[in-house]
Amino acid sequence: MTTEPTREDVILEIDDIHTYYGAIHALKGVSLNVRAGEIVTLIGANGAGKTTTLRSINGLNQPRDGRIRFQGRDITSVPSHQVVKMGIAQSPEGRKLFPRMSVRENLEMGAFQRSDRKNLREDLDRVYTLFPRLSERKNQKAGTLSGGEQQMVAIGRALMARPKLLLLDEPSMGLAPIFVEKIFEIVREINEQGTPILLVEQNALMALETASRGYVMETGRIALADEAKALRQNEQVRKTYLGEGA
Amino acid sequence: MAREQRATGGGGGRAALLARTTLERLRSRAFLLVAIGLLLFYPSYVDSAQDLELMGEFFPSLNSMVIMIVFTMMAVGLNIVVGYAGLLDLGYVAFYAAGAYTAAWFASLQFEQVTFHFGAVGVSEDLPGIHISIWLVLLLAALFTTVVGIMIGLPTLRLRGDYLAIVTLGFGEIIPQFVRNGDSIAGFDLTHGTFGISPIDSPGFGSTLNDTFGLPESYRQATNAQELFFWTAVVLLLFTVFCSVRLRDSRLGRAWIAIREDETAAAAMGVPLMRTKTWAYALGAFFGGIAGAYYASFKSGAFPADFYFNISIFLLCMVILGGIGSVWGVIVGGMVLGWLNVEGLATIGSKVNEATGIDFEVPKYQFGIYGFIIVLMMLFRPVGLIPERRHQRELEEGVHDEPLYDATHEGN
Secondary structure: OOOOOOOOOEEEEEEEEEEEEOOEEEEEEEEEEEEOOOEEEEEEOOOOOHHHHHHHHOOOOOOOEEEEEEOOEEOOOOOHHHHHHHOEEEEOOOOOOOOOOEHHHHHHHHOOOOOOHHHHHHHHHHHHHHOHHHHHOOOOEHHHOOHHHHHHHHHHHHHOOOOOEEEEEOOOOOOOHHHHHHHHHHHHHHHHOOOOEEEEEOOHHHHHHHOOEEEEEEOOEEEEEEEHHHHHHOHHHHHHOOOOOO | OHHHHHHHHOHHHHHHHHHHHHHHHHHHHHHHHHHHHHHHOHHHHHHHHHOOOOOHHHOOOHHHHHHHHHHHHHHHHHHHHHHHOOOOOOOOHHHHHHHHHHHHHHEEOOOOOOEEEEEOOOOOOOOOEEEEOHHHHHHHHHHHHHHHHHHHHHHHOOOOHHHHHHHHHHHHHHHHHHHHOOOOEOOEOOOOHHHOEOOEOOOOOHHHHHHHHOOOOOHHHOOOHHHHHHHHHHHHHHHHHHHHHHHHOOHHHHHHHHHHHOHHHHHHOOOOHHHHHHHHHHHHHHHHHHHHHHHHHHHOOEOHHHHOHHHHHHHHHHHHHHOOOOHHHHHHHHHHHHHHHHHHHHHHHHHHHHHHOOOOOHHHHHHHHHHHHHHHHHHHOOOOOOOOHHHHHHHHOOOOOOHHHHHHHHHO
């Protein structure tokens, strides 16, 4: 079903990576790619290896085997601060804010690796436009925000790096349904402004509605890969991840 | 007031807030100047202060002040590692030792095989050994200690939390042991073993500068030696504090705070963990080295018995008492504990004995007492005497802070 992408289109290409946590073989040959301008989602159960895949990309847990290419360059064993500098920013699982820094300081941390720091003001404004709520709370300590607001900070912080690829790890986790809607709306908006996104989600329904393509992970492997629309129709996906009875 | 805060969205509210912070800043600056002034002129009123009927004994002598200031300098240096970067270092004494021995190597009779003089004062031209001007030795000590800091840091900083603390504890033990046993390294006497190295040259500006600018030729031979040592210590402390504040507000300082708050998140933001942590170690060591070298020159000796583990803990207590991460707090903590250590406990002890008629040697229980102070601090004021401004500013702007939550941040 999936059309083979042309080489120029692909900005992130993961080729058969194997990643370990100590002796545990967490990723057993994962391959996927993200093309310019699209939202790709990675869904699957807890422990399937979704977060590990992201950690492999950004250098926090480098794969022992396989190749990761970003914009044609091999980044398989590039340290994480370099990966960020090259343009891959992420909103990590569990948000991972700096709780005693203010919202504004958190956002500024997102731009840490940028060399053109003079446009900081402009980028802050962009984030505040995207999340007016954060503008109201810019001097508040991040640790005192609600879950939804913290998620906004996490996404905003990643945007401050002016990423060429945005990795989002479970942006809907622990949020009230109304916030989930809002977050996905913003994910779409960020994408429409031109940033490709790799979205890891447990909320498969929302993720497949938002993304153009999807990968389904099971125990360290890609079990299914298809257009998001097709995956929504897939019987197995419906049963396992969308919670629909047979 | 409350209404004003709520109105921060409007222009008037913002202006009021701005005016208030400017006022606040002016006030703290004025306070700072007064404090520095009081400190600098201490020699001129210490005698009359000590003659006071009521509290006279509580004013430390100039010599005690030098010791207090040197230890405070080290505490401010340690605060870079523990307070800013959140790396629990239980072996800071190693840097103190490295600094002191650098002074001992480059400004004493230790290496009598050679005779090398460069700007040394108060020693005759033909005295054997290396004799370099103490001012240069301070710089050398700072650089050497920085290198030691990097050498200790590179293998250990991969570790986190408790593991890091244990390894630094190990290094804090290794260095004094090395110094104690370093009197015959393949037959070469590097540290003069348990005897230590003494005497060490005095600071001073030499005869030329003395003639032209009236700067003291050699501190130890001057009539006001105590005052000179005191003022120099104050200048070194001010330098340390200035650098420390500038570092805190720099990009590197922000990276340290990020690592302290959440190491994984910091890495995800592109903070190079190893490099940033090693910088904290190196810069913390830098000031420890200067303090150690100056102290060695002040007391004219470096002895292995000075570098026991308890010094590391003592410095850590200063940081905790004052407020982890808060420069001003650490200064207060350092001066208070330093005073208790050199004079205070003895003074208080004799007062207590006088009043109660019992014979109780208070200074004997010093570490029990410091431990008790720390336990009390942890229970009732875990953020320290003067908490870090980060907390304070947030309190001013009306964000409610839960003290218990802050107390847990060292555990991360």
